[in-house]
Amino acid sequence: MKVEEIKVCILRIEGTNCEQEAYDAFKVLGADPEKVHLKQLIGRAPRELRRDLDEYQVLMLPGGFSAGDYVRAGAIFAARMKSHLAADLENFIASGRPVLGICNGFQILVELGVLPSFDEIMSEAPQAALYTNVSGRFECRPSYLKHENHGKCVFTSLLPRGEIVTIPVAHAEGNLRFPSESEREFLMRLEENDQVVFRYVDPNGDYAGYPWCPSGAIGNIAGICNPEGNVLGMMPHPERAMFRYQHPDWTRTGGKPDAPGDGHIIFRSVLDHVSKRF
Amino acid sequence: MVTAEIRIELKHGVADPEGENTKKALELLGFKGIRSVRTVKVFEMDLDVPASEAAAVCEEMSRKLLANPVIQTFRVQLK
Numbered sequence: 293m294k295v296e297e298i299k300v301c302i303l304r305i306e307g308t309n310c311e312q313e314a315y316d317a318f319k320v321l322g323a324d325p326e327k328v329h330l331k332q333l334i335g336r337a338p339r340e341l342r343r344d345l346d347e348y349q350v351l352m353l354p355g356g357f358s359a360g361d362y363v364r365a366g367a368i369f370a371a372r373m374k375s376h377l378a379a380d381l382e383n384f385i386a387s388g389r390p391v392l393g394i395c396n397g398f399q400i401l402v403e404l405g406v407l408p409s410f411d412e413i414m415s416e417a418p419q420a421a422l423y424t425n426v427s428g429r430f431e432c433r434p435s436y437l438k439h440e441n442h443g444k445c446v447f448t449s450l451l452p453r454g455e456i457v458t459i460p461v462a463h464a465e466g467n468l469r470f471p472s473e474s475e476r477e478f479l480m481r482l483e484e485n486d487q488v489v490f491r492y493v494d495p496n497g498d499y500a501g502y503p504w505c506p507s508g509a510i511g512n513i514a515g516i517c518n519p520e521g522n523v524l525g526m527m528p529h530p531e532r533a534m535f536r537y538q539h540p541d542w543t544r545t546g547g548k549p550d551a552p553g554d555g556h557i558i559f560r561s562v563l564d565h566v567s568k569r570f
Numbered sequence: 571m572v573t574a575e576i577r578i579e580l581k582h583g584v585a586d587p588e589g590e591n592t593k594k595a596l597e598l599l600g601f602k603g604i605r606s607v608r609t610v611k612v613f614e615m616d617l618d619v620p621a622s623e624a625a626a627v628c629e630e631m632s633r634k635l636l637a638n639p640v641i642q643t644f645r646v647q648l649k
Contacts, residue, residue: 364638371635403638417633421640428587471640472583 293349293570295563300325301348303333305369308396309356313531317559318350320534325352330369334376345380349566350390353397355462355529365422365465366399374404374414381406382413388569390446390562391523395463398422398515398525407525409518410481419478422527423467426508430464434540435506435528437490437514438497444486444521446565447558456497457554458539459528461514466507466527468516479511490515490526530555571616572624573649576632578611584641624648 300318302325304311311327318325332343345351359368373381385391385406393401399422401407405415425431439455441448451457470478482488491512494500505512507527515526533555536542542549580586589607596604613636617624625646632644 363635367635367638418638418640421638423584423641424587426585426587428591469584469641472581 293567295322295567296324298323298350298563298566299348300350300352301333301343301345302327302352302354303330304328304354304356305330305358305372307356307358307360308354308369310394310529310531311354311356313529313534314352314354314394317531317534317555318352318563321559321563323350323563330372330377333380345377345384348384348389349570350392350562351381351384353391353393353400354531355395355397358396358400361396361465364399364403366396366401366403369396369400370403373400378414385413385518385520385523388520388522390566392447392558392562393523393525394529394531395461395466395527398527399465401523401525406523407518408478408482408487408516409523410478410485413518419470421469422465423469424465425463425467425506427502427506430462431466431503431506432462433460433503433506434458435461435514436493436495436497436504437528438493439489440491441489441517441521442486445489445517445524446522447517447524447562448489449565450561451557454497456493457533457557459530459533459555461506461528462532463507463527466509466514468507468509468511468513470510475510482511482513482516485519486521487516487519488513489517489524490528530558534559571618572621573614573616574624574628575647575649576613576615576628576636577645577647578613578632578637578642579645580608580610581641581643621648 315325492505494504517524533553535553536551537549588609593607628646637644
């Protein structure tokens with residue numbers, strides 16, 4: 293299908309943010325994004341506003357503090373989706389259509405049991421947690437990410453492996469954790485399944501602790517995909533780095549301010565994938 | 571009516587940055603002898619369910635929403 297025919301559902305409830313940036317990211321690349329409230333997908337809206345998840349080719353869960361991050365970050369949004377949208381979401385993922393969760397979106401996908409999802413599309417209980425940063429603080433700054441995926445993830449297909457991109461983080465709960473008794477096993481399975489997409493590194497590209505890894509996440513992991521590669525969750529915000537002028541060094545490095553920023557390639561990759569596959 | 575208290579605690583071995591930071595701040599205020607500070611979350615709810623079923627309902631609530639089993643445990647107490 294043509295890129296302009298690709299419909300992107302940017303799903304929001306109260307407390308999500310960056311949906312406008314997400315919208316703009318897809319729009320500037322020529323796709324057809326729409327900001328959709330969860331109520332529109334579950335029939336709790338006037339008839340003309342109702343939407344069906346099946347109408348879209350890409351689902352994006354933006355960042356923010358959905359439902360005030362009450363209970364745990366992303367837990368309430370996940371519970372609402374699970375209660376009304378579980379079957380639709382499973383079908384969406386099973387059909388190979390891409391799902392992107394950024395920041396709070398990643399937390400929601402983890403709480404939903406959609407990531408890391410080793411054995412099924414959506415596990416009954418979460419298999420991981422995005423827990424409070426080791427620093428105990430909200431960490432908000434650019435971060436260096438090394439692309440580690442061998443080609444499975446549809447969101448980074450155009451990004452060479454080993455490349456380092458600069459994408460900002462802004463979160464207090466990004467510390468990826470697995471059950472302590474299965475930490476090793478889960479890390480191995482992630483590697484074996486090619487599910488690791490981004491790891492935090494220092495400016496030389498080496499794995500490093502705080503502050504380079506803002507959260508203390510296990511294995512410096514910043515983003516993972518599902519075993520099929522069509523669901524990506526990442527803590528950093530690529531939609532906030534669509535243009536060079538959004539990079540902290542853009543006045544020093546020259547070039548056009550509105551040239552593509554480092555987050556651009558994520559959106560380009562997924563649209564490229566969808567246009568070829570569907 | 572049954573009143574239930576659901577206590578969500580971090581699993582043993584999971585670091586508690588909020589507790590650590592609280593400890594640090596209390597020490598800055600001059601409090602001495604604090605060995606450790608742990609954060610817990612308590613949900614208290616009034617339920618219109620038979621007393622015999624209340625515990626099971628609260629456990630189900632904890633599994634489905636209130637606790638993430640990867641890092642947290644829950645304890646239900648009926649009052």
